[in-house]
Amino acid sequence: MNHNQKRKTLILIVVVSTASGLLVLSLLTWCIIKRRRKKRGAETKNEDIELSFFDLDTIVNATKNFCSTNIIGEGGFGPVYKGKLTTGHEIAVKRLLKNSGQDQNKGLELPWEKRFEIAMGISRGLLYLHQDSRLRIIHRDLKAGNILLDEEQSPKISDFGKARSFGRDQIVAKTKRLIGTYGYMSLEYAIDGKFSVKSDVFSLGMLLLEMVSDKRNGKFHHPDHYHSLLGHAWLLWNEHKALELMDPCLENSYIESQVLRCIQVALLYVQKLSKDRPIMSSVVFMLSNEGVTFPHPKEPGFFVERSSIDEETSTSDGCHSGNKSTMTIMEGR
Template identity: 55%
Template sequence: MWFGNLIDIRELTSEKPAEDIYIRIHTSERGLNTIQKKKKLVIILVISSFSGILTLGLAIWFQFWKKRRMGTDQESKKENLELPLFDLPTIATATNNFSNTNKIGAGGFGSVYKGNLPEGVAVAVKRLSKNSAQGVQEFKNEAVLIAKLQHKNLVRLLGCCIQGEERILLYEYMPNKSLDYFIFDHNRRALLAWDKRCEIVMGIARGLLYLHQDSRFQIIHRDLKTSNILLDDHLNPKISDFGLARIFGENEMETRTKRIVGTYGYMSPEYVIDGHFSIKSDVFSFGVLLLEIVSGKKNRGFSHPDHHHNLLGHAWLLWEQNKALELMDACLEDSCVASQVLRCIQVGLLCVQNLPADRPAMSSVIFMLGNEGATLPQPKHPGFFTERSSVDTDTMSAKIELHSENAVTISMLKGR
């Protein structure tokens, strides 16, 4: 506040007396606030340091919580399998540390070993390899599915091991290996007389009917073949390998996939060509199995001097010429019943018809096989009834195999 006369301070000289000027300003603009500024800086530094420590602590806690939750999830998944859990050292001891002398099989999924548990129980140990074509999801699919299935014609799962990168399944041990071990071997095929082959066919049919109709879920196996039919002490059949299986919803009749996996020679035409699969896809595979059991020959790689059809085409040609009995395995001549052989061939041809709608359901298949008085419809031409050259056969085989996983291999376990 200035009370004197107005002056121009630029005109002040040493000759004129000095004047005192008083200016009122805000305290924040005065140099006297240095202490307060220092206090504020200290507060900011303290708060910043505290925030950094708090953030670091939260990050450490989050990592700990995440690991703990992952461990809990793993335990939850193990519980959801509803299976006994085995530790890796126990399995390694049972299989002599997975030695080659204990190996009884191998495939795209890994290897199978014979093992003996401490209780003296013999088991088949299926170990998923790190480079497996099956994958972890398929492993879980197989474990979850078989754990929920109970039927005398389905292989029984005894437990599993999920430890680190190890994925292992323990099955009941089948001393007589698989069906293809007998019917495609020149010497062992004679061990399966006609009556036993009929029992095996009916056992497979009942197991498949259970999957399609009588189990808690409707399940499509998708990889039914001779190597996936295991035989117990009494040569009773048990369906195995559920890695490719799919669960269908209550009202679901058919679904489609872009991922075609399975075994060439057993897959139905609609699945190979368009990716469509249903219970009728399994019926087609069963028909191939039935004709292979009767003939003792493989559908895949079948050759004949008079034509270039596969086994299905050969069976159809013989049926059309009323020479169906010529399809029968020669070693069965002394033990077979001709009418039963013809009935099996006719049912097999009904199952492998080209159109899914023409194929019977497994309940009808069992009825037709078990009742000689039943009247059977006439089959139509089978799927893939097209002659091909040997070059075309090799090319087709290689092409399918690029998209095929011949070992057990769900997408997700839900209805599609």
């Protein structure tokens, strides 16, 4: 073999070796990337929420070190502060206090017009979470204590610590760890751990009944029966006495057609079967349009009459938690 042949053979060996090495390196890189993506996807799938998280320094700076002038509300476990991020976005921050207790119920003390505006604002906010935001968010703990009013008495849905995000094609999810507030949970969530946008709709229905009556479902008592506020509203509706549910303080400000519409729509929200409850886009339409014919509500979830003995037992066991208490059950049935 002459010099030129040896040189060509050496070049060929180098080229083949280099190409083989690059191929092996590419395969290894591809395997690593694929494994990392798979791991990241599994972690994302198991996350409860996909909302933004902030470190303490960011929150302290946003609220000006939890300045008292930034307090915009008082939750059951501490004050809620208004904050502003460096990006310009405004946030609400609930600061949990070690020895905090529940606030006393002071009543809404608002005229009907303002209550109806608040109801519409909450409905539009929930519609945004369910349909218009980048992530479809299920709040899972919608209740009076998680609605904040700003200086203009416009409602803001707060406390997303229990929220879950859904994919655009996801309809329902199931969990063994129930997190929410007794009296606002839908039947399918409380019993089977299934939740969806219809779970929030149920909670909104309970919230509307409370706004109309200025009564709390978990603390409601009636001298003639042992039904909850929900059961009482259903009885009055079937007896064509729905206006008797209304807070007496509204007598000089209410619009009869709006009150009746709110009660009827609320009863549609709390129907036993989730498939019978309207979606939020229909909810907003129902509330905001006079003269629209609605279907007759079907029996609500939890329409059972409790006995006084059962009531005392559940209270002593800590299961009957009222409006502002939160219930966590580790294993769903």
